[in-house]
Amino acid sequence: MNIPELQQEILRLKKEKDICILAHSYQTREITEIADFTGDSFQLSLKAKTAPQSTIIMCGVRFMAETVKLLSPQKTVYLSNPIAGCPMAEQFDKETIAEVKKQYPDYTVVAYINTTTDLKTICDVCVTSSSAVKIVRKLESDNILFIPDCNLGSYVAQQIPEKNIKLLQGGCPIHARVTAKEAAQAKALHPDAELLVHPECIPSVCEQADFIGSTSAIMDYAASSDKKEFIIGTEISIATHLAYNCPDKHFYPLSKNLICPNMKTTTLVDVYNTIIGNGRE
Ligand code: SF4
Structure with missing residues (x-):
């Protein structure tokens, strides 16, 4: 099958099996063309919540599929390529941040959505890149530990100079x-x-x-x-x-280096295999 034929087959199968396909905006066009929705990770998890289908396939990286599952626990959620991870989301584990929290007990821990579900369980607030400034500004606490991205955290700190925002050396390598x-x-x-x-x-x-x-x-x-x-x-x-x-x-x-290999590991064949039952939940 060539690419258009494979896309047609995926479209036919997802309709027949009543599956909703989500594609993060960093996916290639051939993937976004077969998706029900394309967008950022939080937008996609909201779309999954209101979609009538009970089976969701996420074309993106692992924390995005986890976020979909968090908001739609009753649905079956597949990550189309199970090895697609995000180096930033996996930078700090729960144990490391638990140790940091002991050093800063009066700090509110703000986690970027690009973190694992496991890590989110010990954080106080979860934000996206579009909501971070608005939410941090409204927090009662003036002492904030922002994880994992020090660059997004620096931007937030610059917008809210009245708060004391502590950062760790994490971030998106891309x-x-x-x-x-x-x-x-x-x-x-x-x-x-x-x-x-x-x-x-x-x-x-x-x-x-x-x-x-x-x-x-x-x-x-x-x-x-x-x-x-x-x-x-x-x-x-x-x-x-x-x-x-x-x-x-x-x-x-801006740069030829702005290619995320993790986002590009997902192929149409991965999506096809997930639909026909070879995917891992
Ligand atoms: S672009 Fe950065 S934050 Fe996004 S998936 Fe790739 S490594 Fe993770």
Whole structure:
């Protein structure tokens, strides 16, 4: 079977078996084309909750499938490729953070959604990249331990200087590898383009941005802006999806290194195998 034939077969089977397929926005187009919903991890878990199907296939990484299961415990949730993990989510285990908490007993522990379910059980609050600033600002406590991403945490701390925000040395290895020099070079190469950056990038990259936001916020900003050119400072698939969605605009990836191999391990064959019963719950 070629790719379009395999996609057609997946679409036929998911209808026949009444399965909902979710694709994170960092998945390739051939995966997003067979998905019922595409979006960020929290958006997808909300979609799964309201979807009529009782079986969900997540095309993304493990913590995303776990988040879907957390919000829809009665549903059967498959991760389409069981080896797809997220290095950031797995950076700190529960035991390590429990030890850190002992050192800072009066701190409220705020976990980014990109953490394992096991780790979330000992945290006080869970946030996404789009809700982090709003939620941390509203917390009663002024002492915050933000885990695991020190770059997102730095961005939150910058927005809320009145709070004492402690960070650990965790983060997304994909976003963190973009350098300030690359950002300056991209801006020099595309002087009419706006630089849109995810807060998982290092502070010296974020400082050069015209807009800082979550993946969904970057997509919404680019789609609704009057501008015609954008440098996209998040996983490379977003520039591809935007180019399809907004054919009258130009999108340049900030760096050729912004490719998450964990997100790219999922293939159409994985999805097909999961549907025909070879997947692991
Ligand atoms: S882009 Fe970063 S945070 Fe997202 S799945 Fe890949 S490693 Fe994890």
